[in-house]
Amino acid sequence: MIRSVGHTPTRAWHHAHRRRAKHSALLLLTLLALALILGAAGYFAGVAWQALALGLWQSTYRLAGGYVIGLALGAGIALGIGWTKLASGLFPLFDLLQNVPSFAVLPIFVYFWGYSDFMIILFTATGVMWPILFAVLTAIKSAHEDLNDAATIFGARGWRRIGSYLAPLSFPAIITGSVVGLAIGWESVIGAEIIGGVGGIGGFINAAGSVGVTPALFAGILGILAVVFAANRLLWAPLLSDSARHYAE
Amino acid sequence: MQSDMSADATTAFALSRVSARFDDERDKSVLALRDITLSAAKGSFVSLSGPSGAGKSTLLRVLLGFMRARGGHIVRNFSRPGMVFQNYALFPWATALENVAFGLKMSGVERAARLKKAREKLAEVGLAHLEHHYPAELSGGQKQRVGLARALAIEPDLLILDEPFSNLDTITAEDLKHDLLKLWRQYGMTILMVNHLIPDSVELSDEVVLMSAHPGEVKKTITIELPRPRDPRAPDFYRYVDLLTEELKKLG
Numbered sequence: 001m002i003r004s005v006g007h008t009p010t011r012a013w014h015h016a017h018r019r020r021a022k023h024s025a026l027l028l029l030t031l032l033a034l035a036l037i038l039g040a041a042g043y044f045a046g047v048a049w050q051a052l053a054l055g056l057w058q059s060t061y062r063l064a065g066g067y068v069i070g071l072a073l074g075a076g077i078a079l080g081i082g083w084t085k086l087a088s089g090l091f092p093l094f095d096l097l098q099n100v101p102s103f104a105v106l107p108i109f110v111y112f113w114g115y116s117d118f119m120i121i122l123f124t125a126t127g128v129m130w131p132i133l134f135a136v137l138t139a140i141k142s143a144h145e146d147l148n149d150a151a152t153i154f155g156a157r158g159w160r161r162i163g164s165y166l167a168p169l170s171f172p173a174i175i176t177g178s179v180v181g182l183a184i185g186w187e188s189v190i191g192a193e194i195i196g197g198v199g200g201i202g203g204f205i206n207a208a209g210s211v212g213v214t215p216a217l218f219a220g221i222l223g224i225l226a227v228v229f230a231a232n233r234l235l236w237a238p239l240l241s242d243s244a245r246h247y248a249e
Numbered sequence: 250m251q252s253d254m255s256a257d258a259t260t261a262f263a264l265s266r267v268s269a270r271f272d273d274e275r276d277k278s279v280l281a282l283r284d285i286t287l288s289a290a291k292g293s294f295v296s297l298s299g300p301s302g303a304g305k306s307t308l309l310r311v312l313l314g315f316m317r318a319r320g321g322h323i324v325r326n327f328s329r330p331g332m333v334f335q336n337y338a339l340f341p342w343a344t345a346l347e348n349v350a351f352g353l354k355m356s357g358v359e360r361a362a363r364l365k366k367a368r369e370k371l372a373e374v375g376l377a378h379l380e381h382h383y384p385a386e387l388s389g390g391q392k393q394r395v396g397l398a399r400a401l402a403i404e405p406d407l408l409i410l411d412e413p414f415s416n417l418d419t420i421t422a423e424d425l426k427h428d429l430l431k432l433w434r435q436y437g438m439t440i441l442m443v444n445h446l447i448p449d450s451v452e453l454s455d456e457v458v459l460m461s462a463h464p465g466e467v468k469k470t471i472t473i474e475l476p477r478p479r480d481p482r483a484p485d486f487y488r489y490v491d492l493l494t495e496e497l498k499k500l501g
Contacts (some may be wrong), residue, residue: 156402
């Protein structure tokens, strides 16, 4: 599974990240172009597009729900305790919890909530939260002492410290943690859908694979790639760029 | 350790036999300061000089209450300390204007009033035209001026400068020194400056406190009895520079 993604972003790191993002965008575009060619050649003629779109929508909103809860939990806990002595004490516990294979605890979620939307959203949240939590904790712990002192001396004390200093300080960590967390989130959503045999893109590709309808299987995977690509280009790339512009040393 | 407000209205702060320890990276307790006795009159300009490891920055942290002293007595007759940092310590997510207004925002000053005041302070340090720039878009000298404006915005009664010129080129440092003296005369606050550059200490300070290292101890306090404005080319100026250089050499 993951692991610590927190660090102070440097200009070099952002350049490298942008280069990687550019390469993966190029790869995705190539795949989508290939899909379009195959589609034009009639390869996807038998695909149930409506079912695929519905499945993508179901999985995306489960992921979005899981992300919102995971972000609130991960960032909330890290911002709440990261600046206190409690953080050092709880770090080993968090480390232990995040190392538990996520699908090992899936039966617990199923036991309480069955194979429902709510269960998949909660299960996804528990995967998304850890990279965000560790990234924010690390960002707070590795903040330059002078910056901490400046915040204190100019009045960012007590609970006001969280909103006025720690939250903006942790912004790049929240972004990088979110990117990693969402990758895990996709795994959780699709895995839970396949295991549970419920609707969603996981259920769609599982059904397509089981009966050997490979065009539908590939169309489902390409659909996931298209959503991931759109989210990266429209949301994460601008946020990473903003983070690079303002935070790089 | 005791800490209180003294009845002596002429003293900005006083430390009496203050010691401090910190844990190093191997969690070993290290004595950073031993029996520090030091005071500054209100409105005075005091410099701290000494070799690396003399605990100068630790002393500032203890004085500000960021670090606990182990024994001794501290009098703090200041209520609004401001600080300018060697590495600027500007908030990278905030513009120059927002950085300068930060302390005012934390004090609950209403938005329009704090932005107006922040603009005034930026103008005082000659950066009115850069208010929308982020720290990453500023030069070292500009960042240090924003840091100075941020400290001045809260109208500090004690201004602490932690090696404010060490990351700047000579010309920028000279300009900033000139502005600093002007602002000190204008505001009349007490200034405590950590500084390695002896000519700067002689040019700016009323008193220079010399510290030795491992652990940090105050070895000597030298009063600079030169009229202001000081001429860095005057023979008396050089005599003080020589005196301080010799004393610092003795301290290693």
